[in-house]
Amino acid sequence: MLSSVEAIKAGAKWHTMNPLFWLGLISVLIGVVPLSFVKRSWRVLLVAGAAYFSAIIIKAIVQLSFLSFFLTPQTATYLAYGLLTAITEPGMALLFARFVREYPGTYGVSLAFWENAVLLGISEVIAGLLFNLTALPPSLASMLASTPFLFLASVKIIDRTSSLLLHYSWGVSAYHSYWRKDVKYILITAPFGMVDSLAAYVQLTKANLLTASIPALMLSIAAFVIARTISK
Numbered sequence: 738m739l740s741s742v743e744a745i746k747a748g749a750k751w752h753t754m755n756p757l758f759w760l761g762l763i764s765v766l767i768g769v770v771p772l773s774f775v776k777r778s779w780r781v782l783l784v785a786g787a788a789y790f791s792a793i794i795i796k797a798i799v800q801l802s803f804l805s806f807f808l809t810p811q812t813a814t815y816l817a818y819g820l821l822t823a824i825t826e827p828g829m830a831l832l833f834a835r836f837v838r839e840y841p842g843t844y845g846v847s848l849a850f851w852e853n854a855v856l857l858g859i860s861e862v863i864a865g866l867l868f869n870l871t872a873l874p875p876s877l878a879s880m881l882a883s884t885p886f887l888f889l890a891s892v893k894i895i896d897r898t899s900s901l902l903l904h905y906s907w908g909v910s911a912y913h914s915y916w917r918k919d920v921k922y923i924l925i926t927a928p929f930g931m932v933d934s935l936a937a938y939v940q941l942t943k944a945n946l947l948t949a950s951i952p953a954l955m956l957s958i959a960a961f962v963i964a965r966t967i968s969k
Contacts, residue, residue, distance in 0.1 A: 756881050757873070758865025760893045761858050767897040768854025775843040780836075785847030785908065786855075788833035792825040793856070810941035818937035823930030826904075830911035831923050837912055841968065845908025849901040857897075876943075888946075895950040902957035903929055906964035913967050922967050929960040 772782075799821060800807045807814060830848060837844045870878040881889070906929065910922040935949035 755865040755869055755873075756886050756889060757861050757868075757877075759886070760889060761861025761863075761865055763890060763893045764858030764861060764897050765854045766858075767894070767901060768850045768852070768858055771846045771901060772843075772850060775846050776840045778840050778843050781840050781843045782847045782850070784833050784836045785830075785844055786851045788829040789826070789848050789851040789856075789904075791833070792829040795825045795829075796821050808941070810938075814941065815934040815937045816931075819931035819934030822933040823927050826930055827907045827911060827923050827927035830907045831914055831920075834911040834915035841909045841912035842905070843908075844912055845905035845964065846901070848908045849904035852900055852904065853897050892946045892950050895947075895954050899932070899950070899953045899957040902954075902961040903932070906957075906960035909964040909968055925967075926960050926963055929956050932956050 807817065826848075830844075834844070864873070870882055873881070906926045907923070910926040914920050914923040932949070932953040935952055938944060939946060939949045
């Protein structure tokens with residue numbers, strides 16, 4: 738049994754833990770929980786991982802090749818971020834859809850899993866456990882320290898939900914485009930990747946986080962509705 742002093746110290750430790758840990762945990766949950774609502778398939782999950790990380794690698798190569806451009810806050814840069822996402826992520830989802838013979842919904846949710854739970858969630862949880870705020874990049878540390886946690890958590894939930902809905906739409910539309918031999922499905926949902934233009938604007942200009950989050954959620958809901966219509 739913990740003494741009262743030890744219990745207070747333990748509670749203080751959790752209370753003062755880097756908020757990045759809790760934000761990462763939110764991402765992990767939004768990435769993992771939806772998998773319980775679709776057909777489970779390790780094959781589809783792994784194919785989705787290959788598709789997702791192929792897109793991320795391509796995006797990273799392009800951004801590093803033109804680093805100064807992608808760090809410059811200007812309209813052309815914001816549009817380039819969105820265009821890069823709209824091309825690579827739906828494009829790779831379509832390219833790898835040939836290996837997904839069933840469960841389009843699982844494919845879409847799995848794409849979101851690799852972003853929310855793995856790329857962002859786990860990395861944030863680890864960073865939150867290993868580092869205090871002073872060890873983080875100054876801009877990130879300042880934002881985490883000066884912004885109310887409930888606001889950050891709300892934005893995180895909105896953003897990761899948007900990611901879930903958007904990747905779901907790409908997985909479903911890519912599946913139907915490949916197996917129905919009709920590219921129109923992915924062409925309808927791919928442009929929603931332009932929401933990354935808003936995210937780039939917020940990141941580069943330090944604008945209010947909701948500037949991107951609310952419009953992105955609305956657009957991702959529209960993409961989700963389209964994907965559900967395609968599946969009928």
